[in-house]
Amino acid sequence: MNDKIIVIGGSAGSFQIITKILSELPKKFPYPIFLCLHRLKHVRTGFIEALTIKSNLNVIEPEDKVHIKSGNIYLAPANYHMYLELGNIISLSTEPAVNHSRPAIDLTFSSAAFNYKTKVVGIILSGANRDGANGIADVHKEGGITIAQSLEECQVRTMPEAAINATEIDYVYTSDEIISYLLKL
Amino acid sequence: MKLGVTEIRKINFALKNKFQFEFSDYSFYFLKRQLESYITRNNFRNIDDFLRYIHTCEQIEDNLREELLVPENEMFRDPTMWEYLRDNILVSLKNRHNATVWFPEASSGEELFSFLIMLYENDLINDVRVLVTSSSKFCLKKLKTGVVRSKGYENNETNYKRYNGQNDFGKYFDFIDSKILLHNKFYQNVTFKQHSVWNPIQVNGLKLTIFRNKAIYYSNNFQHKVLKNITSNLIVGSFLILGAKENVRNSLIDLDIDEHNKFEKIFRKVNR
Numbered sequence: 001m002n003d004k005i006i007v008i009g010g011s012a013g014s015f016q017i018i019t020k021i022l023s024e025l026p027k028k029f030p031y032p033i034f035l036c037l038h039r040l041k042h043v044r045t046g047f048i049e050a051l052t053i054k055s056n057l058n059v060i061e062p063e064d065k066v067h068i069k070s071g072n073i074y075l076a077p078a079n080y081h082m083y084l085e086l087g088n089i090i091s092l093s094t095e096p097a098v099n100h101s102r103p104a105i106d107l108t109f110s111s112a113a114f115n116y117k118t119k120v121v122g123i124i125l126s127g128a129n130r131d132g133a134n135g136i137a138d139v140h141k142e143g144g145i146t147i148a149q150s151l152e153e154c155q156v157r158t159m160p161e162a163a164i165n166a167t168e169i170d171y172v173y174t175s176d177e178i179i180s181y182l183l184k185l
Numbered sequence: 186m187k188l189g190v191t192e193i194r195k196i197n198f199a200l201k202n203k204f205q206f207e208f209s210d211y212s213f214y215f216l217k218r219q220l221e222s223y224i225t226r227n228n229f230r231n232i233d234d235f236l237r238y239i240h241t242c243e244q245i246e247d248n249l250r251e252e253l254l255v256p257e258n259e260m261f262r263d264p265t266m267w268e269y270l271r272d273n274i275l276v277s278l279k280n281r282h283n284a285t286v287w288f289p290e291a292s293s294g295e296e297l298f299s300f301l302i303m304l305y306e307n308d309l310i311n312d313v314r315v316l317v318t319s320s321s322k323f324c325l326k327k328l329k330t331g332v333v334r335s336k337g338y339e340n341n342e343t344n345y346k347r348y349n350g351q352n353d354f355g356k357y358f359d360f361i362d363s364k365i366l367l368h369n370k371f372y373q374n375v376t377f378k379q380h381s382v383w384n385p386i387q388v389n390g391l392k393l394t395i396f397r398n399k400a401i402y403y404s405n406n407f408q409h410k411v412l413k414n415i416t417s418n419l420i421v422g423s424f425l426i427l428g429a430k431e432n433v434r435n436s437l438i439d440l441d442i443d444e445h446n447k448f449e450k451i452f453r454k455v456n457r
Contacts, residue, residue, distance in 0.1 A: 042347060061430075064432055065408070079262070086213045089405075091212045091215065094255060094262075094428070
């Protein structure tokens, strides 16, 4: 399976950064990317279309138990948690909200850390709550790479700041630096 | 407490030895999270402590079954699905004596309560039989009381409005102290039964089964086994509703169902 998997979490103020990252990644980007973004739970269409316009890669809202493929971007569906499972499978869940969020970034990141260990690159972008801090700490504990968006660049700094306070972050990067890092993987 | 693969296998082994039930039929990461939560909440000091408890406690199977039944969280979840159900499928239940609607693996009741309100608003509450089954006797006991979880009440009301519900949502409930109870007049034709959906069951006159976001907690093979049990009870032309992100595309032929509404994940039994 893949040498790396990329998990990205974001909330308020992250959409522009996400579209910028997606627009810069080449068609043949070799790793799967998992986006866990806070979104309106009752709006089931539109978001993926907005991301697809900007992306060179295939953006998918996965159904439960789909197999992970390299080069695909998987967006956590509205009102579902998204887990990465043993056997390169995505599982969805309607368990109660975590950090007032479903999908919760913590759950996606922690499941990635548990199953993919050192292969994980976890990135926390702009956002207004602490979701993702525990998850990225798990990524660090399991030997993955941890990145937080630069606080100066963030529209809302609470989320990357919580990540920085929760664990040892390997890199604090601007969006351009995040893109550059991903392109060198 | 964090559990690794080895610990979870030990727990599964102990449970299987005692109850002949494969907890490993659940999705691994989901099972891990639920077990961790149970072990932490009940203050077990370590895995051996918990394994000893499995051997000695007769209630552990029921406790874990309850733990593994995820609450449904909100009434009228995916309001467009409920609108579609009301406007396009409910009519097939009219004037059908003994039409039965089944809610397998019911947990906190929001799906059932939404459906009962919909039946009432469409003058079908006395005409349709509703069967509610659950593997957890604790969940069934709670369901029989009609208690609605107060935490999500505002969200339930918002979803009801999005479903274009025409009435004052609050009029369907009694507010007693801090409890919210669905009026018991809705329960006249509801039967409750303890049953695990992975075991065969015969349901007569089954016109509709609502099984949304239940099978997502099972492994792939187990999902198929469970859905096979459910669809074997459907009569030709009757409906099965799954969660918006459940995937049975590769099993349609084996389950003898066709996609009726792709977006809302509504399927119809066919005769191949």
